[in-house]
Amino acid sequence: MKDIPGAVILSVGTELTEGVIQDSHVRFLAAELHALGFAVQRGMQLPDDAAAFRAELARAADEADLVVVTGGLGPTTDDLTREVAAGLAGVPLEFHQEAWDRILARFAGRAVPESNRKQATAPAGFALLPNANGTAPGFSGRIGRALVVALPGPPAELRPMFTDLVVPMLRGRFALGDAPQLLRGTAFMTPESALEEALRKCRREGVAWGTRVEEDRIAFSLRGGAAAEREIFFRSLVSALGPVRVCREEIRPARLLIDALAASGLVLVTAESCTGGLVGRYLTDVPGCSRWYWGGVISYADAAKERLLGVPGRVLEQHGAVSAETVSAMARGALAVSGAGLSLAVSGIAGPDGGTADRPVGTVWIATALAGAPPAAFACRFSGGRDAVRRKAAVAGLLAAAAAAAGRPFLDTPVAW
Numbered sequence: 322m323k324d325i326p327g328a329v330i331l332s333v334g335t336e337l338t339e340g341v342i343q344d345s346h347v348r349f350l351a352a353e354l355h356a357l358g359f360a361v362q363r364g365m366q367l368p369d370d371a372a373a374f375r376a377e378l379a380r381a382a383d384e385a386d387l388v389v390v391t392g393g394l395g396p397t398t399d400d401l402t403r404e405v406a407a408g409l410a411g412v413p414l415e416f417h418q419e420a421w422d423r424i425l426a427r428f429a430g431r432a433v434p435e436s437n438r439k440q441a442t443a444p445a446g447f448a449l450l451p452n453a454n455g456t457a458p459g460f461s462g463r464i465g466r467a468l469v470v471a472l473p474g475p476p477a478e479l480r481p482m483f484t485d486l487v488v489p490m491l492r493g494r495f496a497l498g499d500a501p502q503l504l505r506g507t508a509f510m511t512p513e514s515a516l517e518e519a520l521r522k523c524r525r526e527g528v529a530w531g532t533r534v535e536e537d538r539i540a541f542s543l544r545g546g547a548a549a550e551r552e553i554f555f556r557s558l559v560s561a562l563g564p565v566r567v568c569r570e571e572i573r574p575a576r577l578l579i580d581a582l583a584a585s586g587l588v589l590v591t592a593e594s595c596t597g598g599l600v601g602r603y604l605t606d607v608p609g610c611s612r613w614y615w616g617g618v619i620s621y622a623d624a625a626k627e628r629l630l631g632v633p634g635r636v637l638e639q640h641g642a643v644s645a646e647t648v649s650a651m652a653r654g655a656l657a658v659s660g661a662g663l664s665l666a667v668s669g670i671a672g673p674d675g676g677t678a679d680r681p682v683g684t685v686w687i688a689t690a691l692a693g694a695p696p697a698a699f700a701c702r703f704s705g706g707r708d709a710v711r712r713k714a715a716v717a718g719l720l721a722a723a724a725a726a727a728g729r730p731f732l733d734t735p736v737a738w
Contacts, residue, residue: 328387348533369393527550538573580723587663589615589662590615590617597711617655632651645698671714
């Protein structure tokens with residue numbers, strides 16, 4: 322039996338150790354490396370401190386076969402990954418003209434700060450990993466017994482670089498054997514505890530699972546066992562939670578909606594109140610969305626709902642801004658001003674103030690409307706603080722619109738999340 326290669330993950334950045342931003346890299350990379358056949362020995366967060374970073378990288382390179390470093394590849398003086406890696410490897414930093422040319426091209430003729438030249442350097446003898454989504458290339462090379470791979474910190478840059486460039490490299494350099502067979506899926510509008518309970522109830526012999534919580538979904542994998550058992554497991558999970566809340570493969574709700582729009586040929590318009598443009602932000606994060614997303618109206622005040630979307634004043638007076646009647650009128654008005662084929666409207670009470678006994682904080686109404694058809698409105702009750710309510714409302718809206726675009730029902734009971 323072949324030895325299983327060991328891996329260590331080091332996430333570098335004082336903003337991580339001080340809690341300014343949340344580190345999602347260890348969960349993502351640990352799951353991916355495990356699926357490839359690595360034994361992940363540990364994952365650590367390190368501040369932008371050269372001595373501490375050097376000590377941990379030296380230790381990891383002595384103990385593991387693979388060390389993945391995230392962050393520290395920016396242009397500032399506290400971005401230390403290149404210098405620390407070069408020092409431990411005993412080599413100087415080397416300037417790469419091709420990397421500099423790509424950086425210049427990304428600036429598209431604008432003045433490039435001299436500090437960005439640092440991003441075109443790497444330890445001499447290390448291979449560059451081109452960055453298709455940012456200015457900082459990654460790099461890979463040997464330090465001691467370990468292959469060290471350095472990746473940029475932003476998730477939108479790290480994840481495609483790892484998937485597209487690092488995974489094929491690892492398969493070519495390590496005898497990984499037969500990695501566990503996986504069925505990947507995504508859970509929406511489901512607390513992590515509820516998903517875990519459903520997974521336990523639906524479990525099949527020989528099939529394990531793993532989950533990774535993201536901002537707008539939970540990615541999960543069913544691994545090992547027979548393919549038929551994984552399939553039965555997945556179908557049981559869909560039956561337990563519902564097809565709106567579970568789908569095959571890892572996918573963001575905005576991508577799910579854009580795919581549904583593309584399949585139907587519909588163009589979407591949004592009308593947002595409590596989410597303040599968050600639905601539009603999620604949609605415009607998807608490359609190529611302009612073919613299917615007309616745009617949106619942020620009608621936060623009642624006056625904006627009246628003037629921009631034509632919501633009748635009497636509807637607002639009789640039913641309030643957070644009601645089935647108002648979001649339905651918003652959805653109809655968005656269709657009228659845009660000429661789009663599908664609209665999505667969201668209005669709610671995100672808090673911390675503004676709740677009442679019958680409409681507490683977290684109450685949100687969502688409506689979708691197809692051109693020529695009456696709107697469908699959905700009541701929602703979301704838990705958490707203001708940010709959580711707004712995020713959950715946006716996700717639920719995206720999923721409701723995806724269901725409408727696909728001609729499928731959304732949820733027939735009030736959404737609680």
